[in-house]
Amino acid sequence: MDNLSLLTDFYELTMMQGYYFSGKKEEVVFDYFIRKNPFKNGYTIFAGLEPFLTQLDKIQFRKEEIDYLKNTGLFKPDFLNFLEGFSFEGDIYAMREGDIVFPNEPVVRVHGSLMEAQLIESLLLNFLNFQSLIATKTGRILQSAGDKPVLEFGLRRAQGKDGALSAARASFIGGIAATSNTLAGKLYNIPAKGTMAHSWVMSFETELESFREYARIYPENCILLVDTYDTLKSGVPNAIKVFKELQKNDIHNFGIRLDSGDLEYLSKKSREMMDKEGCQEAKIYASSELDEHIVEELEDKNSPIDAWGIGTKLVTANPDPALSGVYKLVAKKSGNDFQPVIKVSNNPVKMTNPGVKNVMRFYDSENKMKADLIFDENEEEELQARIKENDRIRFHHPSIEYAHFDMTNYKTTRKMLNQVVKNGKVLAAEKDLNKLQDYCRDQRESIHSTHKRFLHPHIYKVSLSTRLNTMKKRLIEEYKRDETF
Amino acid sequence: MDNLSLLTDFYELTMMQGYYFSGKKEEVVFDYFIRKNPFKNGYTIFAGLEPFLTQLDKIQFRKEEIDYLKNTGLFKPDFLNFLEGFSFEGDIYAMREGDIVFPNEPVVRVHGSLMEAQLIESLLLNFLNFQSLIATKTGRILQSAGDKPVLEFGLRRAQGKDGALSAARASFIGGIAATSNTLAGKLYNIPAKGTMAHSWVMSFETELESFREYARIYPENCILLVDTYDTLKSGVPNAIKVFKELQKNDIHNFGIRLDSGDLEYLSKKSREMMDKEGCQEAKIYASSELDEHIVEELEDKNSPIDAWGIGTKLVTANPDPALSGVYKLVAKKSGNDFQPVIKVSNNPVKMTNPGVKNVMRFYDSENKMKADLIFDENEEEELQARIKENDRIRFHHPSIEYAHFDMTNYKTTRKMLNQVVKNGKVLAAEKDLNKLQDYCRDQRESIHSTHKRFLHPHIYKVSLSTRLNTMKKRLIEEYKRDETF
Numbered sequence: 001m002d003n004l005s006l007l008t009d010f011y012e013l014t015m016m017q018g019y020y021f022s023g024k025k026e027e028v029v030f031d032y033f034i035r036k037n038p039f040k041n042g043y044t045i046f047a048g049l050e051p052f053l054t055q056l057d058k059i060q061f062r063k064e065e066i067d068y069l070k071n072t073g074l075f076k077p078d079f080l081n082f083l084e085g086f087s088f089e090g091d092i093y094a095m096r097e098g099d100i101v102f103p104n105e106p107v108v109r110v111h112g113s114l115m116e117a118q119l120i121e122s123l124l125l126n127f128l129n130f131q132s133l134i135a136t137k138t139g140r141i142l143q144s145a146g147d148k149p150v151l152e153f154g155l156r157r158a159q160g161k162d163g164a165l166s167a168a169r170a171s172f173i174g175g176i177a178a179t180s181n182t183l184a185g186k187l188y189n190i191p192a193k194g195t196m197a198h199s200w201v202m203s204f205e206t207e208l209e210s211f212r213e214y215a216r217i218y219p220e221n222c223i224l225l226v227d228t229y230d231t232l233k234s235g236v237p238n239a240i241k242v243f244k245e246l247q248k249n250d251i252h253n254f255g256i257r258l259d260s261g262d263l264e265y266l267s268k269k270s271r272e273m274m275d276k277e278g279c280q281e282a283k284i285y286a287s288s289e290l291d292e293h294i295v296e297e298l299e300d301k302n303s304p305i306d307a308w309g310i311g312t313k314l315v316t317a318n319p320d321p322a323l324s325g326v327y328k329l330v331a332k333k334s335g336n337d338f339q340p341v342i343k344v345s346n347n348p349v350k351m352t353n354p355g356v357k358n359v360m361r362f363y364d365s366e367n368k369m370k371a372d373l374i375f376d377e378n379e380e381e382e383l384q385a386r387i388k389e390n391d392r393i394r395f396h397h398p399s400i401e402y403a404h405f406d407m408t409n410y411k412t413t414r415k416m417l418n419q420v421v422k423n424g425k426v427l428a429a430e431k432d433l434n435k436l437q438d439y440c441r442d443q444r445e446s447i448h449s450t451h452k453r454f455l456h457p458h459i460y461k462v463s464l465s466t467r468l469n470t471m472k473k474r475l476i477e478e479y480k481r482d483e484t485f
Numbered sequence: 486m487d488n489l490s491l492l493t494d495f496y497e498l499t500m501m502q503g504y505y506f507s508g509k510k511e512e513v514v515f516d517y518f519i520r521k522n523p524f525k526n527g528y529t530i531f532a533g534l535e536p537f538l539t540q541l542d543k544i545q546f547r548k549e550e551i552d553y554l555k556n557t558g559l560f561k562p563d564f565l566n567f568l569e570g571f572s573f574e575g576d577i578y579a580m581r582e583g584d585i586v587f588p589n590e591p592v593v594r595v596h597g598s599l600m601e602a603q604l605i606e607s608l609l610l611n612f613l614n615f616q617s618l619i620a621t622k623t624g625r626i627l628q629s630a631g632d633k634p635v636l637e638f639g640l641r642r643a644q645g646k647d648g649a650l651s652a653a654r655a656s657f658i659g660g661i662a663a664t665s666n667t668l669a670g671k672l673y674n675i676p677a678k679g680t681m682a683h684s685w686v687m688s689f690e691t692e693l694e695s696f697r698e699y700a701r702i703y704p705e706n707c708i709l710l711v712d713t714y715d716t717l718k719s720g721v722p723n724a725i726k727v728f729k730e731l732q733k734n735d736i737h738n739f740g741i742r743l744d745s746g747d748l749e750y751l752s753k754k755s756r757e758m759m760d761k762e763g764c765q766e767a768k769i770y771a772s773s774e775l776d777e778h779i780v781e782e783l784e785d786k787n788s789p790i791d792a793w794g795i796g797t798k799l800v801t802a803n804p805d806p807a808l809s810g811v812y813k814l815v816a817k818k819s820g821n822d823f824q825p826v827i828k829v830s831n832n833p834v835k836m837t838n839p840g841v842k843n844v845m846r847f848y849d850s851e852n853k854m855k856a857d858l859i860f861d862e863n864e865e866e867e868l869q870a871r872i873k874e875n876d877r878i879r880f881h882h883p884s885i886e887y888a889h890f891d892m893t894n895y896k897t898t899r900k901m902l903n904q905v906v907k908n909g910k911v912l913a914a915e916k917d918l919n920k921l922q923d924y925c926r927d928q929r930e931s932i933h934s935t936h937k938r939f940l941h942p943h944i945y946k947v948s949l950s951t952r953l954n955t956m957k958k959r960l961i962e963e964y965k966r967d968e969t970f
Binding site for chain 1: 489494497498499502553599611612615616638642644645646649651652665670677678681683684706745797798801802803804806807813814828829835964
């Protein structure tokens with residue numbers, strides 16, 4: 001399973017063989033971009049790159065893969081021989097994991113032969129779509145939770161084992177404090193946490209006995225689950241008895257977890273009961289089918305909850321369980337130059353942006369993101385010169401003809417796509433998730449608050465340079481003239 | 486990654502160590518059951534058992550897992566020594582993959598020591614919840630598609646690599662004809678299919694050239710994607726040209742795929758155009774963000790679509806991406822007998838059904854399922870005797886006191902849970918997915934049509950035997966009397 005060369009849509013392989021026998025060896029460029037932000041959010045957090053690159057590096061067709069393909073009856077010996085020696089040898093340019101990205105701008109750009117660029121499509125989409133989706137969901141939850149720690153508890157309802165593991169990784173980049181998933185803790189070197197379930201409490205004759213026994217074994221990590229029988233009549237009073245016993249031994253790292261019922265009411269009542277009995281240091285954890293909306297509501301009501309455990313709705317990205325990322329051919333080499341190509345559509349927002357492109361992000365004097373400009377790689381020098389002079393720069397709406405504006409008053413800029421793979425060799429892929437989490441936090445802080453609203457967020461502008469805009473219009477006109485294709 | 490001993494919530498391990506140091510070695514019983522059907526459906530299809538059992542068999546704590554746990558600082562040498570020799574040695578009783586299951590009835594029953602039964606909770610839930618969810622979604626889609634083949638195309642938007650692989654497996658059990666996921670095809674020995682994407686068409690100078698070239702290489706498997714430029718003005722006319730060329734060579738296994746636009750309009754127009762040109766044998770495949778509701782609508786309008794390709798919404802179970810399956814302690818051994826335990830709750834539907842139970846399914850004379858009776862394992866002989874005499878049998882509503890009825894007029898019955906693991910050894914787990922698909926089809930056919938409605942399906946009755954009902958009431962009374970726990 002470590003070699004994912006066959007984790008690809010079957011049509012990638014039939015097309016590859018087709019290219020092989022059609023003698024199509026030209027270099028091409030594909031863009032990965034998202035069509036829209038999930039959850040009607042104002043932004044998307046990019047994640048999944050390093051695991052994708054790690055797998056890309058391992059792609060090879062061994063005897064067992066070749067035998068499988070041979071047995072389908074569709075693949076010919078010459079092509080199978082070619083596959084035996086195959087590895088990805090192209091170039092990849094990408095934004096960084098933890099970057100904030102927006103619809104219709106290139107996030108990853110793949111240069112390679114048609115065959116190799118085609119083969120990796122499904123793998124790339126599978127890895128980047130899911131992890132970006134979960135990192136984005138995490139960003140929303142953290143907005144609601146403010147500075148309070150959020151723990152990821154989703155393993156039991158995740159979409160398969162990797163649905164759980166990849167979600168733990170992506171949500172850590174997005175900013176969670178810990179995961180309940182032990183294997184994720186080990187694989188990704190992130191904190192794994194957990195204390196007790198209802199079955200612990202039920203396995204003892206009384207709730208009090210179960211709490212006492214837990215405190216005896218884990219005096220320094222004593223979070224008691226108080227809702228097995230009755231939270232306020234039994235759970236909290238029993239917890240207080242145990243906390244007082246811990247206090248006598250000068251141990252103060254304890255708390256309760258609420259896992260059902262009305263969390264506003266129960267957290268306020270529990271806080272009151274514990275404070276009255278001198279257990280001010282007791283923390284309150286809350287879990288129970290939470291999402292960013294419930295957390296926001298409970299925070300608005302000043303519920304005295306110290307940490308949030310969020311499972312199912314985080315790791316399955318409820319109610320929007322898939323990200324609309326796509327991978328589209330945007331240029332092919334003809335002679336020494338890349339010729340832009342476009343997928344036209346009766347729906348203007350479904351037209352791709354043609355050509356070999358990069359993205360320049362413009363920041364204001366408070367280091368907040370102002371807008372993104374998609375530009376042609378060939379115009380970078382000219383663009384950088386204008387930026388150096390702080391010249392005004394025209395931004396064109398990607399599909400509405402008359403909509404454009406001039407960017408002025410920007411403080412800094414950043415070129416977003418940088419090379420991460422050269423001739424098939426991975427140049428740069430940060431593996432340290434703590435660094436990625438820090439990086440992502442900085443990026444999230446650079447989003448203007450208007451883009452962070454849950455309801456109708458302000459749409460962040462992603463525009464085309466004048467040169468790209470002119471080229472796109474020209475290509476559309478050409479397709480319109482020639483209706484026979 | 487082949488050993489998933491750490492794919493467990495961290496609290497399972499802290500509780501395990503707790504049981505270890507509390508000397509709690511008694512045998513217990515946990516039930517896996519779902520709380521409600523996903524998608525407001527009338528039933529759930531059970532899947533994921535064989536992969537779970539396969540992983541269960543491999544669970545062991547090797548040096549690397551032990552070292553990881555040691556480094557957390559929470560686990561003591563004695564317990565870690567115990568883990569080094571650990572393997573699951575309990576018994577498991579389960580329904581079969583492909584079985585139709587309903588809320589609140591035991592689907593899997595685990596007997597083991599507290600420690601081993603606790604450890605496997607997260608693994609069991611992760612595997613069974615997701616695959617059952619996807620099999621159920623597939624059942625709904627097949628209802629809409631009638632006898633037409635449905636292909637699973639979800640890899641690129643699935644929740645991680647295993648989200649894709651497990652979904653392919655579960656949807657095949659549920660009844661899909663093929664998957665686009667090549668690795669799933671290889672791993673599970675199910676058909677993998679695919680032809681071309683837009684990039685194939687765009688990589689050629691003209692659409693016609695791309696179609697001709699495809700037909701040259703794959704004359705016997707020529708499904709042409711016709712919506713790259715303009716479906717009716719360009720795609721279908723070019724496809725017809727190529728089909729006529731194939732017909733001249735007496736090749737007739739061709740068709741088109743519609744991947745955007747109004748599928749009713751386009752399928753009807755395309756059919757008309759192809760028929761008029763003598764291409765009656767051309768098949769029409771449709772894909773494009775489909776789900777059971779769109780398929781139902783298009784079928785109702787007699788859209789001439791021959792096969793459905795369904796991706797994202799199938800493999801991510803949109804709009805209900807998690808199944809509510811839970812794993813609850815229901816009995817613990819005391820002396821030679823099991824003592825039933827209950828998790829009480831202010832919400833009666835959240836109370837568990839206590840005791841060591843099985844399920845008897847009652848069928849009518851047309852082999853349709855009538856209702857399920859949950860009974861105490863100890864009353865099986867008595868129950869079977871009554872069934873043999875075709876006696877009337879009382880069915881009690883699991884939470885409403887006065888609601889009961891007498892089952893009469895049943896033709897056959899089936900005991901649903903059978904032993905699949907004995908002393909840690911897997912006894913029976915069907916691996917052949919074709920057999921599971923056939924079995925599941927039979928089960929789906931035994932559901933009365935009123936339970937299959939998408940809107941407000943008739944609720945299938947799952948009841949308690951008189952003995953269980955009496956025992957449950959007694960336990961609730963006991964908890965009520967003793968409020969201090």
